[in-house]
Amino acid sequence: MEEMKKAILDFAKSSKKTKFYFSDLEKAVQKVIPKAKAREIKKAATALINEEKLIYFSTGSSTMYGLKGRGQTEDH
Amino acid sequence: MAFEPREEQKELKYQELRIYSDDELHNYTEEELKNFKVKHPIPDVDELEKGPWPSFVADAKREALHRKKLADDRMLINSECVEDLLGQLQVSFDDGETHWKHxxxxxxxxxxxxxxxxxxxxxxxxxxxAHFHTMRVNQPMSKFYNTDYLRAICDLWEYRGSGLLNMHGSTGDIIFLGTFTEQLEPVFYELTHVLQQDLGGSGSNLRSPSCCLGKARCEWSCIDTQDMCYELTHYYQDELHRPAFPYKFKFKFDGCPNGCVASIARSDMSYIGTWRDNIRIDQEAVQAYIGGEIPPNGGAHSGRDWGKFDIQKEVIDLCPTKCMRMEDGKLEINDKECTRCMHCINVMPRALRPGLDTGCSILFGAKAPILEGAQMSVLTIPFVKCEPPYENIKEIVEKVWDWWMEEGKNRERLGELIQRYGIPKFLEVLEIPAMPQMVTEPRSNPYIFWKEEDVPGGFKRDINEYRARHKR
Known part of the structure; x- marks a missing residue:
């Protein structure tokens, strides 16, 4: 779990984009941990949301993840 | 194991929960409403009030006047928000473009x-x-609520929101329209801790599952839609609230093929109650319909004289598979040919009833026309028994989700993924064989491209042996 969380945060910090689909996080984690499964990655992403390190970004129809403090972080 | 709530649900009593007095709720007269003018000029919006249909503009004006006459300290959102909403709509009409940032x-x-x-x-x-956030409240199963509940949520939203609601969104949620960011957590707290309600789904989540009235009110329901919907809603809470899907995903539960929640057209995974034995026939009641003692269609359409009921013309000839006939004064049905159109049962409900060996058909892939046009669900699993805690159903759900999460592109619905890969691949995922009952719509089968290993003898043949039987 901790390894996955680190992989997600490293990706979120280094990516050129500021918002990511879940599949982007999945690919980033699987680069470091090839056997990681989607459900485990989701648990790691949810833990980061609860720790307030990641945020959700929703258009209403689809949802993305973002790194708190990077990109759009407050009401616009 | 089926879901059990940690604590018993309390009975909500409006008198204990209410925020507003009766005087505050009924604070304007019809005369005042007639003379009420919104503070912005809204000539085009006013046009929407004309014509035969009820208009949201009329409702919004009532709410605007109601808020104007409430004391300012009785609302946490500016009292003019409804007037501003109508004003901005007029500007959008003038400019021909929206002024919402979404x-x-x-x-x-x-x-x-x-x-x-x-x-x-x-x-x-x-x-x-400036902020006009929307909140979705997960509806109770079949939208069974009482006035205490409705009045309590209306008071809450008047106080902490715009007072405007949508009853309901397409997944059945109650939609709270318009509040500021700082009110979101307090509204959520009140909903969950006081009113015992949860938010519904939005974004790349499982959306709030919805169901028809089911066995609670309907004798045709072949499955307990409310129980299935309740169980799957609770079992998949993580998927409902924490998005990790490629896009939205909807479950809808219809108790019978009449499809009162239109699951076949509106859900990625449609559950439609059905039976696999025979339609139950009460021959005496059939005769009573023929003799005019029982009105057809449960007495509907009785406002006009349609003439004597003609079973041949109104039922037998309209059977889409022609599987009914009268033989020696008795109605006979060749049930193997029945496609569950429900017409005969709807017309003669006291004579014909669904069978007793009930379960549901599962269809996949309906969606609205954003990409590739609108699609109806494809009948993929003709029959499955539905008994709590629905482990067999959950097994199917998870196979589908695993595949879609792995192979689905961002913003690709399940129906589009099935279309991209083809039905045979989808059947491999589900680990079921192709069956003649799998239909895209009544009487039309999807193409199946057989693999060589599926065909006895493979694709190779001895041409001479073939020609011996088939002359060129």
């Missing part, structure tokens, strides 16, 4: 759905709708 990071803690951020891009002109 989407954002607003939400309630830990949830990735249920709140949709919305902001005005004319905030100086319409400050009271």
């Amino acid at each position: 989407g954002g990071i607003v939400g309630v803690f830990g949830y990735g759905g249920g709140v949709i951020g919305r902001y005005s891009d004319l905030q100086e002109q319409f400050p009271s709708i």
